[in-house]
Amino acid sequence: MTDLVERLERELHADSPTPLEPRRLADIRRAGRRRRTGHRLAVTGASALAVAVLVGGPFLVLGGEGTPVPAPAAPSPTAAEDPDGDGVQASPDLPEDLAALQERILAEVPGAVRTSPTQVDLPDPRVANPDLEPPATGYSEEAGRSIGLGVANHSTPDTFAPGAFPDWLVQGWRDFADRAETSGDPDLTALADGAVRAEAGELRLASSGGSLLLLERDGLSTRVDVGDLADLSGRVLDTSSAEPPGRGPALGLVAIATRDGSSVGSVTLVDGSGARVEANLDDTLLPGVTLAWAEVRGGVESFEFAAGSY
Amino acid sequence: MSDKDADFDEFAAGAWPRLRRSAYLLCGDAHLAEDLAQTALVRTYAAWGRVRRADAHAYARRTLVNLNIDRHRRRLGVTEVGGDALLGAEAAGPAADTVADRDEVVRLLADLSVKERRIVVMRHYYDLPEAQVAAELGVARGTVRSTLSRALAKLRDGLAPAPDPLSDTVPDPVPDSGRTTGRTTR
Numbered sequence: 001m002t003d004l005v006e007r008l009e010r011e012l013h014a015d016s017p018t019p020l021e022p023r024r025l026a027d028i029r030r031a032g033r034r035r036r037t038g039h040r041l042a043v044t045g046a047s048a049l050a051v052a053v054l055v056g057g058p059f060l061v062l063g064g065e066g067t068p069v070p071a072p073a074a075p076s077p078t079a080a081e082d083p084d085g086d087g088v089q090a091s092p093d094l095p096e097d098l099a100a101l102q103e104r105i106l107a108e109v110p111g112a113v114r115t116s117p118t119q120v121d122l123p124d125p126r127v128a129n130p131d132l133e134p135p136a137t138g139y140s141e142e143a144g145r146s147i148g149l150g151v152a153n154h155s156t157p158d159t160f161a162p163g164a165f166p167d168w169l170v171q172g173w174r175d176f177a178d179r180a181e182t183s184g185d186p187d188l189t190a191l192a193d194g195a196v197r198a199e200a201g202e203l204r205l206a207s208s209g210g211s212l213l214l215l216e217r218d219g220l221s222t223r224v225d226v227g228d229l230a231d232l233s234g235r236v237l238d239t240s241s242a243e244p245p246g247r248g249p250a251l252g253l254v255a256i257a258t259r260d261g262s263s264v265g266s267v268t269l270v271d272g273s274g275a276r277v278e279a280n281l282d283d284t285l286l287p288g289v290t291l292a293w294a295e296v297r298g299g300v301e302s303f304e305f306a307a308g309s310y
Numbered sequence: 311m312s313d314k315d316a317d318f319d320e321f322a323a324g325a326w327p328r329l330r331r332s333a334y335l336l337c338g339d340a341h342l343a344e345d346l347a348q349t350a351l352v353r354t355y356a357a358w359g360r361v362r363r364a365d366a367h368a369y370a371r372r373t374l375v376n377l378n379i380d381r382h383r384r385r386l387g388v389t390e391v392g393g394d395a396l397l398g399a400e401a402a403g404p405a406a407d408t409v410a411d412r413d414e415v416v417r418l419l420a421d422l423s424v425k426e427r428r429i430v431v432m433r434h435y436y437d438l439p440e441a442q443v444a445a446e447l448g449v450a451r452g453t454v455r456s457t458l459s460r461a462l463a464k465l466r467d468g469l470a471p472a473p474d475p476l477s478d479t480v481p482d483p484v485p486d487s488g489r490t491t492g493r494t495t496r
Binding site: 004011012015017018028302 | 326349351415418430437465466
């Protein structure tokens, strides 16, 4: 192992150092000064966005199989009926183009709601039109059986199939996101993370070749590394988190296999702050393995489980 | 130029190669790596009055790692933990390059999950102790250890030493430490 680490560290450091060019250094100082000056204003928007994202994703009960069309939601008021959304006001610090786009969305798209001073949420377009194709390519790896986790997934309008939203909305968002991407301004980039977003179904888990796939309905899928299920050598298989730790609520997932095959009755996940969350359970997706999940903050720090059936 | 700017210039010139290299190891794209390193320095400069007396290198490094995390969060309701999603996101981006253009080690790192890659870079490029990696990422030390172990197991084949053509001896096999995935002790 020592040889391996030495080789790895040698390879990691094998680089021809490129000096920092004076022009780039001047750009860095200029941008840094700009950031320092505008920091207070920009932080207001970014923080509000973060809060809105963090509280997103209602946690529901375990869903069924397949990729069902979402049940129609209760009718949402348009901006004309409820111009302030739920009383949330737009941040005065929003960039003009984004602010104008959000206002038009609130005025013209049924069900659009301002969820924070910097964020507007659109309903899943399939609620209004069940014939629409799923966003992008749909669940990209619907491998075998899958289960719904009851945790909402959101995505920006440009990731949905053509026709899911009006052209002006998609193009307006794309223009803003492109501008943010090329601006090099991290605060604009933060807004491009989801200042306009739409519900894109729920996260699902599928088993594939002895490992798990976390399915997102935006054309990407995520492999949840729980190791080789054929080589269990302990009671606890592994833990995974679907979001970097310390960044807010994440999908905390624990897979538990018992040596004697006994079932697991309940699982409590403990997050980085010590908060305890009762997990949802499934023992049908992977034979001999109980999957337990819940939304947690900062990843799963530890967990407890009790024997018995649920 | 003020003393403050002169201090920063000296720091930035020294920090740039490592920031750029570590960003490249994390994201696998040379152009994007320069952008990430530059943005990390912009933020460090913006906070220079606060950080220069402390550990500016650590501040810039943490900023860079967080920027890369933010990059993965872009346009997703949740963030991926697996390399599959990263590859998909890169393929869709304008700055995607080809695997053949990358350093061999970057190609190997691309086979790791995002989390594994991040921890490998922090531990074995920045040479941070496990406890510090755990603290900076907000995870348990055991998680760092198990993730590293899993990552090294994945990297083992790719990092096998090339046989010496002038030697008749067969290189010692890399000791098999056993499968490290699928096991977490708590």
